[in-house]
Amino acid sequence: MALIVQKYGGTSVGNPERIKNVAARVAKYRAKGDQVVVVVSAMSGVTDNLIKLAKEIMPLPNEREMDVLLATGEQTTIALAAIALHSLGLPAVSLTGAQAGIVTDGVHTKARIQNITPQKIHDLLNEGNVVIVAGFQGQTTEGQVTTLGRGGSDLTAIALAAALKADLCQIYTDVDGVYTADPRIVPGARKLEEISYDEMLELASLGAKVMQSRSVEFAKKFGVVFEVRSSLNENPGTIVKEETKNMESVVVRGVSLDKNQAKVTLVAVPDKPGVAARIFKAIGDSNVNVDMIVQNISHGSGAPATDLSFTVDKPDLLKAQKVIDGLKEEIGFGKVISTDKIGKLSIVGVGMKSHTGVAGKMFDTLAREGVNIDMISTSEIKISVVIDLAKGEAAMRAVHAAFLG
Ligand code: ADP
Ligand code: ASP
Ligand code: MG
Numbered sequence: 006m007a008l009i010v011q012k013y014g015g016t017s018v019g020n021p022e023r024i025k026n027v028a029a030r031v032a033k034y035r036a037k038g039d040q041v042v043v044v045v046s047a048m049s050g051v052t053d054n055l056i057k058l059a060k061e062i063m064p065l066p067n068e069r070e071m072d073v074l075l076a077t078g079e080q081t082t083i084a085l086a087a088i089a090l091h092s093l094g095l096p097a098v099s100l101t102g103a104q105a106g107i108v109t110d111g112v113h114t115k116a117r118i119q120n121i122t123p124q125k126i127h128d129l130l131n132e133g134n135v136v137i138v139a140g141f142q143g144q145t146t147e148g149q150v151t152t153l154g155r156g157g158s159d160l161t162a163i164a165l166a167a168a169l170k171a172d173l174c175q176i177y178t179d180v181d182g183v184y185t186a187d188p189r190i191v192p193g194a195r196k197l198e199e200i201s202y203d204e205m206l207e208l209a210s211l212g213a214k215v216m217q218s219r220s221v222e223f224a225k226k227f228g229v230v231f232e233v234r235s236s237l238n239e240n241p242g243t244i245v246k247e248e249t250k251n252m253e254s255v256v257v258r259g260v261s262l263d264k265n266q267a268k269v270t271l272v273a274v275p276d277k278p279g280v281a282a283r284i285f286k287a288i289g290d291s292n293v294n295v296d297m298i299v300q301n302i303s304h305g306s307g308a309p310a311t312d313l314s315f316t317v318d319k320p321d322l323l324k325a326q327k328v329i330d331g332l333k334e335e336i337g338f339g340k341v342i343s344t345d346k347i348g349k350l351s352i353v354g355v356g357m358k359s360h361t362g363v364a365g366k367m368f369d370t371l372a373r374e375g376v377n378i379d380m381i382s383t384s385e386i387k388i389s390v391v392i393d394l395a396k397g398e399a400a401m402r403a404v405h406a407a408f409l410g
Contacts, residue, residue: 047078212263
């Protein structure tokens with residue numbers, strides 16, 4: 006008998022038929038004597054729709070209220086999934102994040118899990134129930150509803166697998182596993198049998214939304230091995246685990262494109278100590294994550310000034326602009342130019358540690374495609390470039406063909 010955590014994403018619970026399929030799959034594991042904890046997302050499109058509704062009322066809605074709103078999506082599916090299991094004659098109980106003992110900090114819309122008290126889940130399992138937990142949500146110690154950032158049901162599943170010391174953690178989605186690139190954009194992408202935490206983490210943070218990046222971070226920290234697989238068939242998926250020796254023989258494991266970034270450029274920022282610190286401290290204090298930062302060399306006559314560009318997640322752009330506007334007088338920069346028409350294209354692979362010439366090949370491929378590179382950033386296992394959004398997908402296919410074709 007094994008204890009299994011299974012997570013089903015939005016498409017996998019997208020309509021009553023799909024929810025019945027989930028129940029049938031769970032029933033198969035129960036019939037083998039396994040204990041099953043099911044984590045579900047909101048039905049596909051529901052979270053986006055709730056956000057849209059709120060923004061129709063006000064462009065920057067209060068984040069506490071957004072969490073109260075968004076948590077309803079998952080609350081619908083836990084009940085429907087429990088009802089689907091009941092229809093098969095299986096005892097099942099649905100739990101909200103709070104009821105499941107998921108305690109988070111108070112950073113609304115991107116809360117971090119602080120601890121999980123899984124006693125209630127264990128008790129319900131031991132009474133013979135399938136336990137269905139709402140993904141993406143938790144509660145602060147003061148009883149405030151929180152959510153864990155977009156795609157956060159993955160994190161719920163991985164964190165529960167760690168807290169429950171589950172034997173198996175399966176992430177069911179609408180593709181067969183983790184591919185060398187998003188198969189919807191790159192038809193030639195191939196499914197990977199396995200991938201290291203670090204590579205998965207980079208791909209996820211760089212736009213491969215098949216896994217939420219924080220969930221991969223968590224899995225690495227607590228050593229949770231998990232499988233990404235399809236809820237629509239029985240094909241084996243992709244195992245995500247610690248790096249093994251032979252993984253380094255592959256230079257580039259995958260290519261990703263993040264279309265969810267925006268760029269802010271401050272023109273003519275005074276080039277003197279403390280200015281960058283002031284800007285990024287204020288942005289950090291508003292809980293906006295800054296990714297890439299590029300500062301040009303000083304220009305102009307008179308007092309030295311420079312242009313400073315940085316990227317943020319698209320949904321944070323308004324918030325970042327507001328913070329920057331508030332600093333204009335104090336710091337005294339020129340105009341602010343923002344655009345969300347950028348894409349961040351990245352290649353990832355632990356093999357880059359031991360191979361050279363990778364950046365040159367990537368830039369050469371982009372040059373041949375007529376793609377201009379706006380910003381560059383690298384780490385030991387990735388190279389990212391910011392490019393024009395309109396050319397993003399074609400550039401991704403070209404780079405995939407060059408390294409993985
Ligand atoms: P779920 O609702 O199950 O959480 P998501 O939509 O969040 O599913 O993630 C699955 C999607 O991720 C796939 O449909 C696919 O288009 C996309 N995707 C992006 N990059 C990759 C990749 N490298 N491998 C597999 N899928 C990817
Ligand atoms: N429903 C949430 C979202 O769409 C969480 C998830 O699907 O994992 O982001
Ligand atoms: Mg997802």
